[in-house]
Amino acid sequence: MAGMTPPVRVLVVDDDALVRAGLTMMLDGAPGITVVGEAADGDEVPAMADAHAPDVVLMDLRMPRVDGLTATRRLRARQRPPEVIVLTTFDTDENILYALRAGASGFLLKDTPPARIAEAVRQVAAGEPILSPRVTRRLMDRARVHAGAHARARAALAALSPRERDVAVAIAQGRSNTEIAGALNMTLATVKSHVSHILTKLDLDNRTQVALLAHDAGLA
Template sequence: MAGMTRPLRVLVVDDDALVRAGLTMMLDGARGIAVVGEAADGDQVPTAVDAHAPDVVLMDLRMPRVDGITATRRLRRRVRPPEVVVLTTFDTDENILYALRAGASGFLLKDTPPEQIVTAVRQVAAGEPILSPRVTRRLMDRVAGQADAYVRARDVLSALSPRETDVVAALARGGNNAEIAAELRMTVATVKAHVSHILTKLDLDNRTQIAMLAYEGGLA
């Protein structure tokens, strides 16, 4: 219908049928979101994505045949991959880092309140990363003590211009495009252009990976 935008399309991936049913019911009840498909294992994700063309994949980590990290990595190799939000009960440092490095745009725990999961789906679809507060704290604590990671990150970040570095630091502090624009006194379109250039220059997939690099390099 004229004047109407299509809902955000979500694929739910989890090996627990009850979890899938609960997430589907919750998300389908949210305004502007439609669950277009489900998958019970990571090896079903490529076929499901081809069939349903989701904007966002809500991805479990532990699955019998293909885990969520591997499935996420495979999705990111596509020409136009959907955004991925990992939703799991396992918040070990390794899981967090592996998932984000694989290209996930978010990492939430399954005890996250429903309204925050809905917000996360909308946020990553708009190109904004999302991490639960507990995950953010663990990530910052981990990278803070890694001298080698700091040196590597600073070397990579040295390729950026001063203004691009300002954008990276603001992004890592959790700012969305509008907030970064206000803080740095530039337009939202300019912020988006800077982020696009940064991703290309640093050979990264998404804003979450920029934020990780900023944490490692001491910009946040």
């Protein structure tokens, strides 16, 4: 019908056929979501993305030929990349950070309830990153980064204006654009403009990477 929001188009990538089938069945039954394709390995992802133009890719990490991190980096390098949610059983600090730095907009564990996975797909498609609560705790509990990374993060953030820096810190605190607008006495349009400038100045793909940089700099 005219005026209706089109469904979020999802590509499911996992080398386990049963997992793919389960995710496809669950997501196809969720409001506002349609699964447009399935891939069994990371090397199939570029062709599937070309054929089906997904908005969101649910990406497994460990696959036999091309792993999820490599596939994510390749997707995010495209001119109009889809968002990527890593969905895995492996929640080591290295996997979490590597996935987020590769450009993933979310990191969920495979024991996440189905309704939460569907909500995460809709949230990421709308431009809001998502992490499972357990992953968030691991990141918050992670030891302070080495001095070199700390210095590099500080130097990068020095390119921001004071107001952009405030917005970057608020992003790292997990605040939405609406919450940032209220906390910093800005309009929503101004916050969105600042976020866009931050991503451009820092050459980052998404808000999650801004949050990681601010954490590395010790600002949040």
